[in-house]
Amino acid sequence: MKKSNIVLLVLIAVAIGVIVTVAGDFSTYETFATARQKEGKEFQVIGTLDTTKTMVYDAAKDANLFTFYVKDKSGDVCKVIYFGTKPTDFEKAESVVLTGKMIKDGEFHCGKILMKCPSKYKNDQVAVGNKV
Amino acid sequence: MVATASYWVSVRTGDEVKRNSWRLQGRWAFIIQAASVFAVFGCLYFALYNHYFEYKYVWRNSSRDLPVSLLLSSFWSDQEGSFMLWSIWQSILGLVLIRTTKRWEAPVMTMISFAQVCLSSMLIGIFILDYKVGSNPFLLLRHAAENQGLPWVNSPNYLNFIKDGNGLNLSLQNYWMVIHPPVLFLGFASTVVPFAFAFAGLWTREYKEWIKPALPWALFSAAALGLGIMMGAAWAYESLTFGGYWAWDPVENASLVPWLTLVAGIHTLLAFKSSGHALKATFFFFFITFILILYSTFLTRSGVLGDTSVHSFTDLGMSGQLTFFLFAFIPAFGMLIARRKEIPTVHKEESTYSREFWLFIGSLILMIAAIQITFTTSIPVWNKLINNLGIKKLLNLTNDIAPPSDGVFHYNKIQIWVAIVIGILSAIVQFLKYKDTPRGEFTRKLMIPTALALIATVLSGWLGKVNYDTYGAGFLMAIYLMMFASYYAIIANLAYIWIGQKGKLKAAGASVAHIGFGMVLLGIVITSSKKETISIDRMKMLDGGFFGANSKENPRENLMLPRNFPVQMGDYHVTYAGDSLPAGESKTYYLVRYERKDPTSGKTLEAFTLHPDAFLSNKGEQTLTPNPDSKHYWNKDIFTYITAVPLKEDDSDTATYQPHVVAQGDSIFFSNGYMVMEGLDPQPANRNYQAEPNDLAVGATLKVYTKNNDQYNLKPIYLIRDSSYEYNIPDTVAPLSLYVRFSKILPKDKKVELEVKESTVFRDYIVMKAFIFPFINVLWIGVIVTVIGFIMSMFQRLRQNKEKPAVKKPLTKERAV
Numbered sequence: 001m002k003k004s005n006i007v008l009l010v011l012i013a014v015a016i017g018v019i020v021t022v023a024g025d026f027s028t029y030e031t032f033a034t035a036r037q038k039e040g041k042e043f044q045v046i047g048t049l050d051t052t053k054t055m056v057y058d059a060a061k062d063a064n065l066f067t068f069y070v071k072d073k074s075g076d077v078c079k080v081i082y083f084g085t086k087p088t089d090f091e092k093a094e095s096v097v098l099t100g101k102m103i104k105d106g107e108f109h110c111g112k113i114l115m116k117c118p119s120k121y122k123n124d125q126v127a128v129g130n131k132v
Numbered sequence: 133m134v135a136t137a138s139y140w141v142s143v144r145t146g147d148e149v150k151r152n153s154w155r156l157q158g159r160w161a162f163i164i165q166a167a168s169v170f171a172v173f174g175c176l177y178f179a180l181y182n183h184y185f186e187y188k189y190v191w192r193n194s195s196r197d198l199p200v201s202l203l204l205s206s207f208w209s210d211q212e213g214s215f216m217l218w219s220i221w222q223s224i225l226g227l228v229l230i231r232t233t234k235r236w237e238a239p240v241m242t243m244i245s246f247a248q249v250c251l252s253s254m255l256i257g258i259f260i261l262d263y264k265v266g267s268n269p270f271l272l273l274r275h276a277a278e279n280q281g282l283p284w285v286n287s288p289n290y291l292n293f294i295k296d297g298n299g300l301n302l303s304l305q306n307y308w309m310v311i312h313p314p315v316l317f318l319g320f321a322s323t324v325v326p327f328a329f330a331f332a333g334l335w336t337r338e339y340k341e342w343i344k345p346a347l348p349w350a351l352f353s354a355a356a357l358g359l360g361i362m363m364g365a366a367w368a369y370e371s372l373t374f375g376g377y378w379a380w381d382p383v384e385n386a387s388l389v390p391w392l393t394l395v396a397g398i399h400t401l402l403a404f405k406s407s408g409h410a411l412k413a414t415f416f417f418f419f420i421t422f423i424l425i426l427y428s429t430f431l432t433r434s435g436v437l438g439d440t441s442v443h444s445f446t447d448l449g450m451s452g453q454l455t456f457f458l459f460a461f462i463p464a465f466g467m468l469i470a471r472r473k474e475i476p477t478v479h480k481e482e483s484t485y486s487r488e489f490w491l492f493i494g495s496l497i498l499m500i501a502a503i504q505i506t507f508t509t510s511i512p513v514w515n516k517l518i519n520n521l522g523i524k525k526l527l528n529l530t531n532d533i534a535p536p537s538d539g540v541f542h543y544n545k546i547q548i549w550v551a552i553v554i555g556i557l558s559a560i561v562q563f564l565k566y567k568d569t570p571r572g573e574f575t576r577k578l579m580i581p582t583a584l585a586l587i588a589t590v591l592s593g594w595l596g597k598v599n600y601d602t603y604g605a606g607f608l609m610a611i612y613l614m615m616f617a618s619y620y621a622i623i624a625n626l627a628y629i630w631i632g633q634k635g636k637l638k639a640a641g642a643s644v645a646h647i648g649f650g651m652v653l654l655g656i657v658i659t660s661s662k663k664e665t666i667s668i669d670r671m672k673m674l675d676g677g678f679f680g681a682n683s684k685e686n687p688r689e690n691l692m693l694p695r696n697f698p699v700q701m702g703d704y705h706v707t708y709a710g711d712s713l714p715a716g717e718s719k720t721y722y723l724v725r726y727e728r729k730d731p732t733s734g735k736t737l738e739a740f741t742l743h744p745d746a747f748l749s750n751k752g753e754q755t756l757t758p759n760p761d762s763k764h765y766w767n768k769d770i771f772t773y774i775t776a777v778p779l780k781e782d783d784s785d786t787a788t789y790q791p792h793v794v795a796q797g798d799s800i801f802f803s804n805g806y807m808v809m810e811g812l813d814p815q816p817a818n819r820n821y822q823a824e825p826n827d828l829a830v831g832a833t834l835k836v837y838t839k840n841n842d843q844y845n846l847k848p849i850y851l852i853r854d855s856s857y858e859y860n861i862p863d864t865v866a867p868l869s870l871y872v873r874f875s876k877i878l879p880k881d882k883k884v885e886l887e888v889k890e891s892t893v894f895r896d897y898i899v900m901k902a903f904i905f906p907f908i909n910v911l912w913i914g915v916i917v918t919v920i921g922f923i924m925s926m927f928q929r930l931r932q933n934k935e936k937p938a939v940k941k942p943l944t945k946e947r948a949v
Contacts, residue, residue, distance in 0.1 A: 011500065
């Protein structure tokens with residue numbers, strides 16, 4: 001066997017190894033119910049903003065605290081706490097992707113919000129997040 | 133103008149057949165099409181310049197108040213315009229190729245013309261069998277699909293209703309957006325040239341000869357694409373607010389991957405040129421580069437990235453066409469496979485001590501990097517495939533795959549190893565000779581650079597206190613290795629210019645590019661591992677925040693700054709000193725004053741003001757689109773941007789005055805501290821009080837102590853004017869929203885009554901984030917050096933090609949990139 005073939009095999013093995021590790025990082029979009037079952041584990045939840053409940057951001061009290069309510073795909077409404085400022089145009093978001101985890105008292109703490117904003121011509125997206 | 137567009141569509145079908153007359157005809161056809169493209173470009177720019185809002189493209193992407201300097205930015209802010217930009221570059225490249233390629237003109241230009249056909253089909257916007265092909269930038273607003281049937285469409289003077297355009301997306305209103313897309317699209321367009329050469333070589337069965345003219349083009353393409361990508365990074369750093377220059381966003385990845393494969397291709401090409409090995413790999417890399425460019429176009433423009441990317445285009449209903457465009461070029465691979473037997477290969481095995489062997493390994497590693505990035509970036513595509521092919525049902529999956537939740541680390545933990553290996557390889561491979569290298573000489577020459585790189589790593593790790601432990605010791609280890617690899621690449625290549633090339637700078641393009649690349653790696657590793665957030669909100673930390681369980685998920689990176697109220701941030705005292713709205717601009721600028729003081733003497737060591745700004749309204753609605761501002765030092769940047777400002781709508785102030793009866797020396801507590809009544813002043817002075825002859829005025833001298841150890845003086849005044857009218861003049865501490873009123877004198881008890889109000893709504897503040905990026909200049913300089921290196925070696929190759937036009941055998945004194 002030629003040396004280059006051996007090298008090629010080794011590299012292919014490395015490549016496969018890399019892809020397997022990488023695929024291990026992939027997650028799926030979940031609901032609050034799943035997140036509640038595994039408290040403290042990080043999930044990504046897609047949902048819409050529940051506009052019937054109030055959202056609170058008061059920089060004078062805490063500049064890193066924004067609370068709001070989100071209804072997930074199964075219709076489950078959950079209180080969400082985001083440790084950051086209120087994102088621009090948040091009220092207008094058509095849907096939001098929250099990355100975070102459920103904690104004991106049934107609040108969803110998220111560190112990253114990805115919003116999808118409808119605008120007449122562009123579905124501009126805005127991502128905000130804390131790099132933890 | 134629509135006629136121009138369709139005319140140009142019919143013209144550029146001029147296909148070149150090898151006969152001379154045909155070639156001539158093709159040549160003229162291409163020249164005419166190029167002229168048409170320029171004309172179309174001119175027309176669209178003219179329409180934008182004169183605000184012809186009857187064109188939908190103009191209406192959608194510009195407005196009257198847009199400065200002329202940003203008009204170009206709105207030109208390529210949308211799909212049609214950017215395709216046109218691509219098409220222009222391709223035309224220019226085509227014209228240059230017609231002049232320079234000589235013998236290769238016909239087959240190469242066939243490919244370029246075909247690519248041009250595909251590109252311009254994106255712009256025709258006609259319906260073929262009910263399928264919309266392309267999207268015409270000159271579509272009239274009244275013809276646009278979404279406006280059909282609206283009442284104003286049929287009114288002949290409808291233009292009177294359209295006074296102004298929709299305006300350019302706020303985040304694109306930046307000078308980087310004027311220059312970054314042209315460079316990036318030049319890079320995109322130029323990747324077709326190595327592709328065309330490789331294809332031409334395969335097609336005409338001249339498997340080796342295409343290499344020489346293709347090399348300078350490949351170098352040029354790598355320089356342009358690399359510069360374009362990094363200009364995008366600079367734009368992100370200068371004007372976006374994800375707090376950095378690179379976020380592994382799918383759009384960024386999609387253009388990085390072809391660059392990696394292109395660089396891999398350049399290296400295998402060099403290996404082939406001098407040793408005869410790795411020709412097939414070269415074909416493969418140049419083919420895959422262009423295909424990946426098309427794939428990245430597909431990703432960013434088909435709307436498929438919708439859920440994962442921050443800045444992709446949305447679907448114009450052209451995803452089918454984009455897919456077609458993508459697959460149209462894949463048969464090149466078919467040809468490569470079909471003719472694989474004919475491609476000359478060397479059957480002798482490479483020595484482990486030969487340069488070509490390691491060039492090949494390096495290329496494969498770049499390939500692995502490319503595969504990993506593509507694999508993760510393509511998650512939305514996987515979802516589409518899984519859904520459409522029924523695999524989802526087959527495997528009983530219910531949810532779509534989501535990208536990794538810690539995306540940045542996901543890429544970093546793989547790519548850091550790639551960077552390490554590539555860094556080390558680019559340091560040592562130049563010292564290897566083609567075919568074989570004497571062992572002793574190799575180790576002897578490398579000894580000093582290795583030692584120097586080790587010393588540099590240890591020194592900067594020790595002095596720079598690199599101890600980034602968020603992801604554990606293993607990752608910190610990798611950071612040190614990467615630091616070593618980058619120093620190694622810089623130092624070894626510097627050494628190679630002297631040892632290997634005896635200081636001949638003219639021939640050192642490759643080494644220069646490698647030094648630049650090493651600097652880029654070094655800049656990345658330092659800025660990423662030593663990036664420091666200084667705007668930590670420490671006020672709320674004691675109640676379980678900082679040391680509590682959620683300190684990791686709540687990094688408290690936003691800091692509220694009341695106006696004129698200094699807050700400590702890292703080494704600095706930072707004050708928000710107000711905002712300003714310059715005439716003629718739609719941005720609000722915030723004045724953020726930084727001061728650094730000597731902790732012992734209290735002397736101000738340095739003071740500067742940053743002006744982060746923000747668009748506060750977008751089409752009449754309250755939003756916040758901030759742009760950061762940075763203080764640049766030679767060794768670091770202080771990066772500041774606004775994350776929230778109070779909304780201007782008026783809430784009523786519900787707070788009321790609370791009375792306190794105090795004597796001299798008594799204190800009154802309020803939420804942020806307390807105040808002491810120090811005494812009464814029979815001749816008070818207050819900026820709101822003008823003394824009059826018959827006044828009987830008394831002021832209360834108050835000293836206010838806050839929780840932050842700040843002190844303020846207050847002097848509310850009580851007076852009796854004209855012996856009958858009671859007045860009082862309140863005093864305030866604006867940053868605390870504290871109001872104090874002197875309401876009564878109680879002479880019997882030797883006491884006074886003071887009324888205190890703390891306003892709950894408090895409107896004058898900003899919330900901001902600030903980071904320190906150390907040594908970010910190493911990164912930017914590295915980029916520039918790399919590009920210079922690429923261009924140097926491009927000219928060097930061009931010179932060689934001119935000097936020895938007919939040399940067939942590999943050059944003996946070959947220098948590698």
